[in-house]
Amino acid sequence: MNYFLALYDEDLSTAIIQRGKELDLTDSIVGGFTPLHYVADNDMQSLVALLLERKADLEASTEDLRVVGHYESGGRTPLHLACIKGFSPRWIR
Numbered sequence: 001m002n003y004f005l006a007l008y009d010e011d012l013s014t015a016i017i018q019r020g021k022e023l024d025l026t027d028s029i030v031g032g033f034t035p036l037h038y039v040a041d042n043d044m045q046s047l048v049a050l051l052l053e054r055k056a057d058l059e060a061s062t063e064d065l066r067v068v069g070h071y072e073s074g075g076r077t078p079l080h081l082a083c084i085k086g087f088s089p090r091w092i093r
Contacts (some may be wrong), residue, residue: 008042025056032063040078
């Protein structure tokens, strides 16, 4: 999945996935962040639901990161990221 597409265009990402685009749902580019982490962190509810339908790992956790100016501890799941930003995930059952 193109992370930048997921960050900027939920509708286009959803359409691409619904048309059968194969996804590596465990793929991470930095710090263990999977596609599900990115979309949960950006409150893309319909895309989160679609990735979960395709068996994305809701319990995948991030790694410790050194970010410019500070250190960010790992161990965060997609749900953690959504809640930290104050989102109210409708995809939790």
